[in-house]
Amino acid sequence: MISVVVLSHNTNDTQSCIENIENNLIESINEIVIIKVNSDINYKSEKINIVNINDKDLFSYSFSKFANIGIKNASKENDVLILNDNCCVVEKTFENLEKALYSNENIGVVTPVSNIGPFYHYQSLNLPFESLQSFIxxxxxxVHYNESDNELRLRTSFLMVLIKRSVLNEIGLLDEKFISTDFASDDFCLRALQQGYKTLLCNNSFVYIKKDLYYNIAHLDKGKFKDKWGFDPLYSLSIRTEILDKLSIDASSTVNILEIGCACGSTLLKLNEIYKDCNLYGFDINKESTDIAKCIDNAEIKCADIESDDILFEENKFDLIILLDVLEHLKDPWKLMKKVKKALKKEGQIIISLPNIMHISIVHDLVQGKWDYQESGILDRTHLRFFTLKSIREMFQSIDCNMIYYFSIYSRISNEQENLINLLSTQYNIDKTQLMSYQYIITNKVL
Structure with missing residues (x-):
């Protein structure tokens, strides 16, 4: 059975949210718990349990604190579905979420697809729907349930979430030190993963968010999360979606995939969805990240310094080798690329990403005498090597990958930087693309 926990912020929103739930009820929902703060909400229903928080300071109640109050007031035997009152579900959403939750005994957390949401969770459509009806x-x-459409994830955003009761019994409530929905969600998913439970995105379930998200204040939690887990989730838990349309390896046979710098393994997990018959291998220097990646089925993960002479790859083993934002951190990236080339099958694919030191932001600062290292970006403090498109091409040629295809990732440029681009391209015949490219994705094969 399921207890639905509604986090109430606005009387009108809550009214429409309850009506939406009741219009889409399934037999297993036997309780609706409404958590409200100083609002005039009254419902008469055997299923509804209203919990009123008499506190003038609404903003002291984070998403996790609200959600925990709801969980504590829900039936102790029920699974728990949590949503804000600005959510509207479509047909079969509850039914499909429950099917997904019990599609495997190891599934512990399931979330639906939403119309809007944080980009780094990759579970929102982010399409310009004019209304709820257009979304419907x-x-x-x-909305027709197909188990094969479900996606395993290391993290999802709890804009709406269904949690198995056994997970709550084993790992406890949401960590209230995290104010934002996103970091509280990430933390809960990882704790569940450590106990052997998996998080699932149900691609046949949909929720419509009527307005801007609550608790969108993730910057307040970033340091707390890194202190607790040892890595930045905005980077280490991200799926590198920018490479997915550049894959050229045939998925009809067994595929061996190596990711150097795999972080927590989110990209490997996504590749496991694409290549159903694959063997995953990953290296990363961060132990906390690899401890998470080791929880991925069918993955052989090692925490190691990839430049160590003790790291040897079997020759002609891998169909796909990925190095994303790695080579710029190494003392001798050319030596590693030679190792990588030997480990790649004859028809295999290499994909790397590298920041472009020729980007106009760097050139603009350099002509003013500035070379200031940052916490992230092209001049990340941990970068040891810097590359242009020419030097990247030369590196590929040095390992006998003569055919190089590259894709540019752009960033915003100021009017002053745009003027400098026009000047340089005119005076020195410099390709504008190379001045505008923030990062390159390079591969030796194309589709």
Whole structure:
């Protein structure tokens, strides 16, 4: 059975949210718990349990604190579905979430697809829906449950979430030190993973968020999360989606995939969805990250300094080798690339990403005498090597990968930087693209 916990912020929103839930009820929902703060909400229903928080300081109640009050007031035997009152579900959402939760005994957390949401969780459509009805029309042909559409994730955002009761019994409540929904979600998913439970995105369930997200204050939690887990989730838990449309390896046979700098393994997990028959291998220097990556099925993960002479790869073993934002951190990236080339099968694919030191932001600062290292970006403090498109091409040629295809990732440029681009391209015949490219994705093969 399921207890639905509604986090109430606005009387009108809560009213429409409850109506939406009741219009989409499934048999297993036997309780609706409404957590409200100083609002005039009254409902008469055997299923509804209203918990009123008499506190003038609404903003002292973070997402995790609200959610925990709801969990504590829900039936102790029930699974718990948590949502804000600005959410509206579409047909079969509750039904499909429950099917997904019990599709495997190891599944502990399930979330739906939303219309909007944080980009780094990759679970929102981010399409310009004019209304709830347009969202319903879009999802109408997509709500038929298909277990193969479910995606395993290391993290999801709890804009709406269904949690198995056994998970709550084993790992406890959400960590209230995290104010934002996103970091509280990430923390809970990782704790569940450590206990052997998996998080699932149900691509046949949909929730419509009516307005701006609550608790979108993730910057307040970043340091807390890193102190607790030892890595930055905005980087180490991200799926590198920018490489997915550049994959050229045939998925019809067994595929061996190596990711150097795999962090927590989110990209490997995504590749495991694409290549159903694959063997995953990953290296990363951060022990806390690799401890998470080791929880991925079918993955052989090692925490190691990839430049160590003790690291040897079997020759002609891998169909796909990925190095994303890695080579710039190494003392001798050319030596590693020679190792990588030997480990790659004859028809295999290499994909690397590298920041472009020729980007106009760097050139603009350099002509003013500035070379200031930053916490992240092209002049990240941990970068030891710097590359242009020419030097990247030369590195590929040095390992006999003569055919190089590259894709540019752009960033915003100021009017002053744009003027400098025009000047340099005119005076020195410099390709504007190379001045505008913030990062390159390079591969030896294309589709």
């Amino acid at each position: 029309d879009y999802t109408q042909d997509r």
